[in-house]
Amino acid sequence: MGAGIALVGSVSALQPVSVCNEQLSSRVDTNDAWIRSRTGIAARRIAGPGETLTSLATAAAQAALEQAGWDAEDLDLILLATSSPDDLFGTAPRVQGAIGARQAAAFDLTAACSGFLFALITAGQYIRGGTVGRALVIGADQLSRWIDWDDRSTCVLFGDGAAAVAVEACEEPRNGLLGFKMHSDGRRADCLSLRQRDDHVPLLEGHSSQKGGFETIHMNGQEVYKFAVREVPAVLQELLNSTGTTAEQLDWLLLHQANQRILDAVADRFAIPHERVLSNLARYGNTSAATIPLMLDEAVRDGRVRPGDLIASSGFGAGLSWGAALLRWGGPGGARAPAAPG
Template sequence: MIRSVLTGTGSALPKRCVSNAELSETVDTSDEWIRERTGITQRYIAGEGETTGTLATDAARAAMADAGIAIDDIDLLVLATATPDNTFPATATQVQAALGGRGFPAFDVAAVCSGFLYALGTADSMIRSGMATRALVIGSETFSRILDWDDRGTCVLFGDGAGAFVIEARDMGGLPDPDAAGIIATRLHAEGEHSELLYVDGGPSSTGEVGKLRMMGREVFRHAVTNLSAVLTEVLGDAGFEAGDIDWVVPHQANSRILDATARKLGLPMERMVVTVDRHANTSAASVPLAYDVARRDGRIKPGDLVMLEAMGGGFTWGASLLRA
């Protein structure tokens, strides 16, 4: 019985930090309006020379350093992003090259804000099947490049950043111990019928242009709370745990209201939710690994803790993964 164990984490942010006050100088909004509705106080915006690929590379380097390994020890790279550097090649291959790797599979996964959960589930499955032994799993985004800066309902919500995990195969020797480190259970879902509620109005095959993000905020909120609470319950059932057993929930950092509502629906105190949306805003596929890295490095997440990761994004796609740190 093989289990994928998390051995290193890392993250990266652009150099430029943009406060609500600075944003209100160019957008018809205010610090009070943004804080009240989202909990966001600032976000990081990619500048010249900073791309999804460069942020992913920096996060990957930090994760490998944390794990005490080099790129030659990696045999799989999965990158979750909705904002690739190019239509093709996959940004993952560019990150591979920047890290000095070669030969092993490297590919992108596109599931928007749920992308990291999809990428982690994919890498975990490949490790369990024996196709890989040690993987870099990255979420990286430059959502600032697809925002309509005249739409205050969306442009205030997002930021740029990257987060990365190193996971590796560990032989459990038989039936896995529920107290042993590693990824315990994952569930992934999608419902394409709701795609018009959160989407980008362009693409190579449809308009020939990148397009801008469009969102029906109230409808997304309603689906997010329902879907996330349901998938968390599914994963707990698969793993044989209850909500009260969870030490930490590392959620997709969409906005503080969704986090509050999800915690209430599960009967969990907000003190068990890792919250970074206030300083990073919504970084889409980067938000879960970025938040995890912050909480692990500041001492909140400790070895042996039971941690639930969850996210929902455009598509709709959503998922959750339970792991022992």
């Protein structure tokens, strides 16, 4: 095969339990109007008993194989973008074992809300290098386990979910990863964090050992908002310039689903009509690494995104990290896509 990367399948996995704003208002001092006006969120899915990140990611992975028409043993790579693994040593291998992908290497990639896009770009480099022919890129997070449900500034924002995209090597005319940019700034890491607890237990006389465990999510909402509305348009412009693309050529803008005001502000910056901005934030909230593939899958299933459509996508969040990619949707069966613009 050539040096292209075709996006040939997308699926999602969601918990059945949806928690609406009115339900949260019975626990914390908030209300539906306050949450909607500041975030655009109306509800979010929350994992229940017996539902784990592994089970969600496995369901998405299995469905992605079926949609792409692949056998599990033909899979070369599984990348799981997550910041909330069931096992700190890695959850991707558990997914690999569950779906029977015995020939596939599997590992986690942690980049919070930028994770899926960073993982997709990483898979693309393995494919371009010729070492991988077929890969599953999964975005999955279960942040409900790390939320302070008495903190109204964060508990209203996050939800759980998983989605996967199947990608494979292809000839250049079908290439679906037309360009990308990635950035990080650890100097601002404390703006959005999930830190190790500073707990110690006695070990030997005069010595102690740090006890494992994490705090709940901490976020400086104002700083994260200012970061997003400044850096996301900048990285998208950087991407468009590097690929010789204009905003008018885009069929869709697909951003990390964090806040509707951010989505609207970025669209306005590029004079992109709001109806061309993909958003399901109202129903699912911020599912971290899962937001972009969840939204992509929904738009593919309802027919908005069609084979050949040109999509500018950007992920941004903790780290702080942010990036963008220019994508061409291929569709199940490897539908032929046009050549890159410019």
